[in-house]
Amino acid sequence: MxxxxxxxxxxxxxxxxxxxxxxxxxxxxPPIVADAFEERYRRALSKVMREEQLSSLVGSHRFTGTEKDRRAGSVFVSLRLGSPPDVKRVVVTNGTQSAIDRLFDCIVGRDGVIAVEELTYPAIKPIAARLGMRLCPVRIDGDGIIPDSFSDVCQRERPSAFYTLPTLHNPTTATTTLDRRRAIVDIARLHNVRFIEDDIYSSLPLDAPPPFATLAPEISWYILGTAKSLSPGLKVAYVVAPDRLAAARVFWPGVKSTYWMPAPLNAEATANLVLSGDxxxxxxxxxxxxxxxxxxxxxxxxxxxxxxxxxxxxxxxxxxxxxxxxxxxxxxxxxxxxxxxxxxxxxxxxxxxxxxxxxxxxxxxxxxxxxxxxxxxxxxxxxxxxxxxxxxxx
The missing domain is CATH 3.90.1150.10 (Aspartate Aminotransferase, domain 1)
Incomplete structure (x- = not known):
């Protein structure tokens, strides 16, 4: 062609x-990098075809992911978190948007209040509208989220969570500085606000500050998807919960919400890509x-x-x-x-x-x-x- x-x-x-x-x-x-992707993805798929019993692979749901999925997720997020988290805190999902939808519903709750950057990922608005949530904008500038604005929103609106894309913010490309991240963590702890951190662009820069999930893991739900660094069609995103019990409570068995689960073949091939180093x-x-x-x-x-x-x-x-x-x-x-x-x-x-x-x-x-x-x-x-x-x- x-x-x-x-x-x-x-x-x-x-x-x-x-x-x-x-x-x-x-x-x-992300750009298509066929010279790097084609051979490696074929190798990952071939491993699935060669080693898996396909009828069993696709014959059941993949609630929270298999042990291999969670191990791969732990390795993948360690690129940003610095060390692999406990695999029982990790959940494999059907892409970032599905993970966000699930977390909004369960962490914030219907008719709840959530803080977001004043410019935010467009999919957030229909998700919030469907759940009856109110979005409260937090101001940003060239250095990312403005702590005083976040503090004002927390005092005035009492949000349950802060959905944030602090590294290479979409659309401004601003990255919140480390000093600001620390200040924002202090504010979130003071007001009992949890982070829903979408770190999807963070794998590409070499000097990104550490995520909120490393500064305040006990109040952070961390999402690292593959769509912006590997390929959008993989439809796999890994979620790291504050602890293993929280992961099980929110994602098992889906609380009658099942579309967030990845297709088994996608999850297995992506796990092979991650665990092989490809x-x-x-x-x-x-x-x-x-x-x-x-x-x-x-x-x-x-x-x-x-x-x-x-x-x-x-x-x-x-x-x-x-x-x-x-x-x-x-x-x-x-x-x-x-x-x-x-x-x-x-x-x-x-x-x-x-x-x-x-x-x-x-x-x-x-x-x-x-x-x-x-x-x-x-x-x-x-x-x-x-x-x-x-x-x-x-």
Whole structure:
């Protein structure tokens, strides 16, 4: 299959509503690193085919994961936690979103109150709405979560938990500093607030601060998914509970909520990738490819106010003109390049940020990324050239 056909297939799978032939810079997926992934994933699948009795493998539910699943999860999260947690604290789930849904329901409870960053993962809002929860926004800046804002929310709103994405925050790419994390832990303990920590982007940077789960394990539910570092289609995320009893209480036997369980073949193949060490090699290849893509972005978007960090899958571009984000998005779409805005991430009644989120990994090749970024650059310059012309004529 040639590059164009392969790229088209990736685009359609990412978002079937996109126009044919468009380049999608609105997504936030890791790049496909076929040279690193193909052989290793085939090896992981072959091990399943060779060593497992398939009828037994797929013939039962996988509540909380097998011992092997939990061992693999312990190894995988140790990349961030520093050491492998007790396997009985680990649960294997059907991706991060399913884990979040389960934790919201059981940790916060229906009609409860939960703190979130003022810009948050868009899936959080429909999950909270379905459960009747109220979301309370916590302000963030370039150094991540602002402790004073979190303290204010805790005192005023009394949330049960804080859902947070503190490392390479989506969409801003901000990473909360270690000093702020320590301050936030003190506030959470004071107000009896538990962390639901989504650390999904944290495997790619080499210098990320330690998670809340290492600073306050007794009040932390830690989630590390594979979608942003290995491959989104694996649909496996590992949850680390505060203790083994909490893990069993929340996830066994699902409390009549069963979709959070992973498909056995996915879980088994992912465990093989992790336990063989191949997952580390794939993460390294993704990290390397993102380095090349960041360099392309720096060259092409020179002069445009871009915020990002090493390992981030996206750029965050603040637009210094009201309404310009929508005009730029319209101009790029006219040339079959789709970019994202900050609108979908807003919590509550706040005005959407005048910003664009630009995904670097969703398109298949660096050449296509260059094409898309050049269209974005031209649209940005066009909008601001028009603005300068209008001011000059006044």
């Amino acid at each position: 040639n590059d164009a056909r392969r790229t088209h297939a990736v685009i359609r799978q990412t978002d079937p509503t996109l126009p044919d032939g468009s380049l999608n810079l609105s997504g936030n997926l 997952a580390r090699a794939i993460i390294g290849a993704v990290r390397l490819e993102m380095g090349y893509r960041h360099e392309l972005a720096r060259e092409i978007l020179d002069g445009i106010p871009v915020t990002t960090r090493p390992g981030a899958l996206n750029l965050w571009i603040r637009i210094p003109k009201p309404g310009a984000r929508l005009e730029i998005a319209r101009l790029t779409q006219n040339r079959n390049v789709i970019v994202g805005t900050g609108d979908a991430f807003v919590v509550g009644d706040c005005l959407p940020p005048e910003a664009l989120r630009i995904g670097l990994g969703t398109v298949l090749t660096r050449h296509q990324l260059s094409q898309g970024l050049e269209v974005l650059r031209d649209a940005y310059r066009s909008v601001f050239k028009q603005s300068m012309s209008s001011r000059s004529s006044i």
